[in-house]
Amino acid sequence: MPNTKAYAIQSPRDKLAPFSFDRREPGAKDVQVEILYCGVCHSDIHQARDEWGGSLYPMVPGHEIIGRVTKAGNAVTKFKKGDLAAVGVMIDSCRKCRNCKNQVENYCEEDMTGTYNAIERDGKSLAQGGYSTQIVTDERYVYTISPGLDLAGAAPLLCAGITTYSPLRFAGVTKGTKVGVIGLGGLGHLGVKFSASFGAEVTMISTSPSKEADAKKLGAHNFLLQTDRSQMKKYDSYFDVVLNTISANHDYEKYLNLLGYEGKMMIVGLPSEEPRVKPFALLKNRRSITGSMIGGTRETQEMLDYCAEKNIVSEVEVIPIQQINEAYERMLKNDVRYRFVIDMASLKN
Ligand code: NAP
Ligand code: ZN
Numbered sequence: 553m554p555n556t557k558a559y560a561i562q563s564p565r566d567k568l569a570p571f572s573f574d575r576r577e578p579g580a581k582d583v584q585v586e587i588l589y590c591g592v593c594h595s596d597i598h599q600a601r602d603e604w605g606g607s608l609y610p611m612v613p614g615h616e617i618i619g620r621v622t623k624a625g626n627a628v629t630k631f632k633k634g635d636l637a638a639v640g641v642m643i644d645s646c647r648k649c650r651n652c653k654n655q656v657e658n659y660c661e662e663d664m665t666g667t668y669n670a671i672e673r674d675g676k677s678l679a680q681g682g683y684s685t686q687i688v689t690d691e692r693y694v695y696t697i698s699p700g701l702d703l704a705g706a707a708p709l710l711c712a713g714i715t716t717y718s719p720l721r722f723a724g725v726t727k728g729t730k731v732g733v734i735g736l737g738g739l740g741h742l743g744v745k746f747s748a749s750f751g752a753e754v755t756m757i758s759t760s761p762s763k764e765a766d767a768k769k770l771g772a773h774n775f776l777l778q779t780d781r782s783q784m785k786k787y788d789s790y791f792d793v794v795l796n797t798i799s800a801n802h803d804y805e806k807y808l809n810l811l812g813y814e815g816k817m818m819i820v821g822l823p824s825e826e827p828r829v830k831p832f833a834l835l836k837n838r839r840s841i842t843g844s845m846i847g848g849t850r851e852t853q854e855m856l857d858y859c860a861e862k863n864i865v866s867e868v869e870v871i872p873i874q875q876i877n878e879a880y881e882r883m884l885k886n887d888v889r890y891r892f893v894i895d896m897a898s899l900k901n
């Protein structure tokens with residue numbers, strides 16, 4: 553069995569520390585991938601610290617994985633040894649329900665299996681994520697990636713990328729759509745890049761005045777400092793689509809007021825508390841709130857191919873795994889430009 557080095561957390565108040573475990577031997581449809589880079593998502597922090605409840609330990613987080621195939625089972629068709637490969641937030645699903653058949657397995661009627669903090673479909677194995685040297689996954693949930701992309705920058709596409717691409721596509725963002733992206737973090741900065749690439753008029757809605765220049769470099773046309781009441785007033789009933797990536801607890805109402813006629817707030821941020829919504833704020837302009845969770849296998853591959861065509865990758869700060877606890881603290885202080893990515897070579901030595 554492939555012995556795997558990793559970093560794991562043992563309980564919500566612990567720190568991540570070195571750990572090792574066995575992956576399964578690759579089956580006929582499995583690929584074994586040597587992990588080169590893994591992005592650090594805010595969901596890793598929420599789950600490591602059990603902020604959503606029900607976390608399973610020991611936990612090896614990480615679901616923005618780029619690597620190289622070291623072994624492919626004999627029924628694998630998409631990959632051969634030496635190919636680049638990517639794994640995201642989902643490693644399995646029931647494969648039979650309507651949503652799985654439509655390749656929106658992220659909305660599997662029996663629930664998708666997460667890459668970590670999940671029990672696999674054998675009912676007993678604890679799924680472990682990408683802060684590790686290798687992963688073994690059914691090829692259906694493994695993506696091809698263009699060698700033309702910067703590989704460290706491509707890792708965050710597997711979660712932050714698809715999580716922003718999918719709702720923007722669903723909302724029909726196109727040339728001239730007025731899009732507001734709330735929160736300039738890992739998700740938000742890719743939300744800005746995608747919206748701009750679809751031809752939208754993009755406004756970055758942020759609590760951090762220091763991020764204005766970066767937002768504009770990423771493709772935002774306007775910058776709205778949401779702590780400034782007069783600026784918020786100026787954008788009252790303005791947007792067609794607002795993508796909400798806020799990781800901390802907040803009320804939706806403040807942002808609903810920014811939506812114009814039939815405007816949509818797409819929720820992707822996942823703070824632990826339930827937000828407050830006044831029906832009056834929804835009724836005005838016939839606004840709606842829609843949630844969106846990553847993307848299915850078809851759309852994830854489409855997004856990766858789109859990124860290869862447009863050369864879209866994440867802005868990253870590459871770290872050795874030994875700095876992961878410090879990276880979590882910095883993310884909580886909004887001190888990351890704009891995604892930490894672990895160079896997994898640091899774990900192999
Ligand atoms: P991140 O890099 O930490 O960015 C979050 C951003 O939210 C910050 O940079 C900050 O931007 C803003 N923010 C933080 N605290 C705030 C507050 N109190 N009020 C207003 N804005 C605040 O996090 P991320 O990795 O992008 O993840 C964002 C959220 O999406 C997390 O909750 C994560 O779990 C969730 N998520 C959901 C999915 C999904 O499938 N739906 C997938 C991945 C992640 P400014 O400095 O610009 O204000
Ligand atoms: Zn994520």
Ligand code: ZN
Nearest residue numbers: 646649652660
């Ligand atoms: Zn299903």
